[in-house]
Amino acid sequence: MGEHASKQKNLSAYTGTKGTVNISFTLNGKPVVLKTKDVTTPLLWILRDELGLKGTKYGCGIGRCGACSVHLNGRLARACSIPISDTAGHAVNTIEGLSDSSRDLHPLQKAWVQHDVPQCGYCQAGQLMAASALLSSNPTPTDEEIDTHMVNICRCGTYLRIKAAIKSVASAKALQVEELRQMQLVKRHTLIEERDQPQNDMQETNH
Numbered sequence: 450m451g452e453h454a455s456k457q458k459n460l461s462a463y464t465g466t467k468g469t470v471n472i473s474f475t476l477n478g479k480p481v482v483l484k485t486k487d488v489t490t491p492l493l494w495i496l497r498d499e500l501g502l503k504g505t506k507y508g509c510g511i512g513r514c515g516a517c518s519v520h521l522n523g524r525l526a527r528a529c530s531i532p533i534s535d536t537a538g539h540a541v542n543t544i545e546g547l548s549d550s551s552r553d554l555h556p557l558q559k560a561w562v563q564h565d566v567p568q569c570g571y572c573q574a575g576q577l578m579a580a581s582a583l584l585s586s587n588p589t590p591t592d593e594e595i596d597t598h599m600v601n602i603c604r605c606g607t608y609l610r611i612k613a614a615i616k617s618v619a620s621a622k623a624l625q626v627e628e629l630r631q632m633q634l635v636k637r638h639t640l641i642e643e644r645d646q647p648q649n650d651m652q653e654t655n656h
């Protein structure tokens with residue numbers, strides 16, 4: 450979308466009367482219209498205090514620790530440092546919307562359970578949002594790429610288990626990709642054989 454079109458979209462998502470402003474955005478796939486008097490209020494407080502989504506946590510409040518990590522248009526963002534006005538016309542996803550299904554956990558959440566990752570648990574929503582942003586853009590990251598991307602702070606020091614859980618999801622993804630590649634290869638060979646078969650049959654008959 451061009452800059453002009455993006456500005457137009459944001460303006461239409463940003464209306465209000467009598468000192469209040471209506472801000473429209475998408476939250477975990479559902480449209481939200483938020484009435485506010487202060488457009489500088491950080492997204493974190495809107496999520497927790499106005500919208501009742503307490504999974505996103507407050508840590509440092511200055512964009513350093515990552516406890517408040519969410520996705521803004523699919524990219525990792527610090528909710529403590531985003532004024533609510535910046536969400537107008539955009540898509541916000543929180544830990545509550547990480548899984549596509551209300552009945553099943555996200556693969557990363559399952560890996561977190563399998564690897565017994567959390568200790569006190571306080572930082573883990575942010576860690577999961579950071580890990581899912583990483584795997585969305587890079588489904589099979591190297592160790593170095595995981596280290597570079599996963600900079601959220603964990604006071605309990607669960608870093609090794611976080612890394613192991615991310616690697617297990619990445620390995621499963623790599624296996625899936627390889628299986629799909631093998632299936633496509635077999636399918637291609639079968640199609641070539643079927644295409645060549647009538648020709649081969651005719652050549653045999655002529656001999």
Ligand code: FES
Nearest residue numbers: 508509510515529
């Ligand atoms: S609370 Fe937002 S980065 Fe620490």
Ligand code: FES
Nearest residue numbers: 569570603604605
């Ligand atoms: S599990 Fe306690 S701060 Fe990370």
